[in-house]
Amino acid sequence: MTVGPIDRLEPVEAALSTETGTGIDMPTEQVEKANGLAADKGFHNLTFREGYIEDLPFGDASFDAVISNGVINLSAEKGQVFEEAERVLKPGGRLPLCDIVSEKQLPASIKTDADLWAACIGGAEQVDSYVSHVESAGFDLVDIDENTEYEFTSERAANACQKYGIKSITLSAAKR
Ligand SMILES: C[S@@+](CC[C@H](N)C(=O)[O-])C[C@H]1O[C@@H](n2cnc3c(N)ncnc32)[C@H](O)[C@@H]1O
Numbered sequence: 001m002t003v004g005p006i007d008r009l010e011p012v013e014a015a016l017s018t019e020t021g022t023g024i025d026m027p028t029e030q031v032e033k034a035n036g037l038a039a040d041k042g043f044h045n046l047t048f049r050e051g052y053i054e055d056l057p058f059g060d061a062s063f064d065a066v067i068s069n070g071v072i073n074l075s076a077e078k079g080q081v082f083e084e085a086e087r088v089l090k091p092g093g094r095l096p097l098c099d100i101v102s103e104k105q106l107p108a109s110i111k112t113d114a115d116l117w118a119a120c121i122g123g124a125e126q127v128d129s130y131v132s133h134v135e136s137a138g139f140d141l142v143d144i145d146e147n148t149e150y151e152f153t154s155e156r157a158a159n160a161c162q163k164y165g166i167k168s169i170t171l172s173a174a175k176r
Pocket of ligand 1: 024025026027030051052068070071
């Protein structure tokens with residue numbers, strides 16, 4: 001299962017060409033966009049439908065892997081997101097994801113700023129707490145790496161990133 005559209009998932013294109021997958025996104029427009037991109041790229045085994053990452057519209061133990069790129073930081077209920085991922089995975093299922101986290105706890109002034117939240121900054125969880133949510137949901141952490149080439153473009157975002165160590169990570173975990 002994939003969470004979010006697929007316009008920046010080149011590294012998994014080979015897998016998507018052969019594997020069967022189901023994706024979700026919230027608004028109809030994004031679901032239509034994702035289905036259009038999947039069709040354009042020839043991912044005929046991949047379909048998207050509407051849903052929330054906090055309340056996945058799938059049964060228990062439905063998938064071998066749950067993947068996500070830049071979406072979980074947008075949720076205010078990250079613990080619930082990882083619990084849902086764990087629920088829909090088969091035993092031993094994999095959770096490879098990319099997301100935005102912070103080295104330092106963000107102040108309320110940033111967390112409550114709608115523009116910074118939409119820019120994937122306001123919802124960036126302090127990395128230790130993020131990993132703790134993953135493990136508490138029933139995963140073993142396999143690997144975590146910083147994506148050093150990732151850059152925020154606006155000056156305001158860049159300033160917040162420097163001050164609080166906001167960064168992109170790739171994380172891999174496995175269901176216990
Ligand atoms: C920053 S984009 C992700 C980019 C995309 N994964 C990619 O690789 O290009 C965030 C996406 O997550 C979706 N989204 C945000 N919060 C969500 C939620 N709670 N449940 C489902 N989808 C959500 C948004 O509609 C949007 O399409």
